[in-house]
Amino acid sequence: MPVPTPPSANAATDPRxxxxxxxxxxxxxxxxxxxRLYVAQQALxxxxxxxxxxxxxxxFVRTTRQVALTAHGERLVPYARRVLEAQDALLAAFRRGTGDPGRPLLVDVNSPGLVFGRILEHARELVPECELMxxxxxxxxxxxxxxLAGRLDASFGRYAGLAPALRGRLAQQPVSYEPMAVILPTDHPLAEHEAVPLDELAGETVYAGAGNPRTPEWTDLAYRLFEGRGIEVAPPAPLAVGAEEFQRIMAKYRNPxxxxxxxxxxxxxxxxxxxDxxxxxxxxxxxxxGLVHPALDALREAAATLATRHGWLRRPTDGWIPAADALVMVSQD
Incomplete structure (x- = not known):
């Protein structure tokens, strides 16, 4: 086996x-x-x-069954993390960190009608000179x-469900505990209930976004919730976009x-x-x-104000969340 050639002293390693x-x-x-990187396996x-x-x-040591780090790979991990953290800090300081109120803050509120829209509206009232889109x-x-690609500034969701590499590059502030529900066809037997006890879903196959690359944190939450309860997560299916498609898919498959x-x-x-x-x-x-923007400060203030006013961070005594999420929801950046 040939002896590896050491890298040139002038070599520059691409952060990618x-x-x-x-x-x-x-x-x-x-x-x-x-x-996770949104690339083809061959390219990776x-x-x-x-x-x-x-x-x-x-x-890496690669076999048909597993991948493992070599001793050199283990040595590289902390160096790689420090290099990427420094690069992220540099980009944040010069590309995103101007604090220019003239640049719109782009905020993903997921869907119309959710509480995140109320936070956005309150933030707009706090900084009328800024544009929050x-x-x-x-x-x-x-x-x-x-x-992380610079095409969005803020979003809402289950932070503990993100991959560790993503969490390392993002900051978070707890906002709310959202009680969960099931959507049912109007003629489903469980639709007669005003509230559905979790055990009543035993034997059901429930759709929770499996296979959607944008929502694995939600699917993971479903798996954790259903574990040991006899409830199955529905297999991947095409994403229904729009009310008409949603209604058609519900009528066809009838899955909660x-x-x-x-x-x-x-x-x-x-x-x-x-x-229950x-x-x-x-x-x-x-x-x-590293993101600096007066509209982000307003968004954080609005989230904290409304969470306190409406008790969004008050957990019910019979509430359930995974242990990893409980740790996240008592801390913030």
Whole structure:
């Protein structure tokens, strides 16, 4: 086997290659790492091989069954993290950190009618000289990619459900515990209930966004909630966009859909809160670390004010959330 050639003293390593390396190092799985980075697996493998050539060492041991870090790979992890943190801080300071009130703040409020829209409206009242523009997307994982690419400034969602590499580049502020519910066809047997005890879903297959690359944090919450209760998560299905498509898919498959209690009404369906226990969807305001903007300050103030005024962060005694989320919801950046 040839002896690896050490890298040139003048060699400059592309930070993109370090991001690829860290994704694989944390996932120890090329397919999952590629999905996290929104790249093809072949492209990710090429980047890893290029980095190994530049450094003159093997970083991973690959077999048909597993991927593991070599000793050189383990050495590289802390260096790669420090380089990427420094790059993120630099970009935040010069590309995003001007604090210019003339630049609109782009805020994803997920869907019309949710509480996030109320936070946005209150923030607009606090800084009328600034422009806060709403975006209507679905899923914090998808929004995180947009934020880190500089195409979005803030979003709302389940911060604990993000991959560790994403959380490391984002800041968060707890906003609310959203009671969860199910959307049912109007003639579903459970639609007769004013509230659906969780155990009544035993034997049901519930749609929770499986396969949607923008919402894995929501699907993960469903798996944690349904574990040991005899409730299945529906397999991946095409995403229904618009009320008409949603109604058609509901009528065709008749699967209950996991939602929150303030989810906008949909034709041909009823929404019933879940109880015994009351499952909670923990929601944070999330933004890129280092972002400086007066409208972001207003958005944070608005979120804190409304959360206190309406008791959004008061957990019910019979509320349920995963332990990892409980830790996140008592801290903030």
């Amino acid at each position: 290659l370090l991001r690829a390396f860290l994704a694989v190092a944390e996932e120890l799985h090329f397919t999952r790492a590629a999905a 493998s090429r980047d890893i091989r290029r980095l190994e050539r530049e450094l003159g060492v093997d970083l 709403a975006r209507f997307e679905s899923g914090l994982t998808g929004a995180a990619a947009e934020m 859909v996991l939602a929150v209690v303030d989810f906008p009404p949909m034709p041909g369906t009823v929404l019933r809160p879940l109880v 226990p009351v499952p909670l969807s923990p929601v944070s305001l999330v933004w890129p670390k």
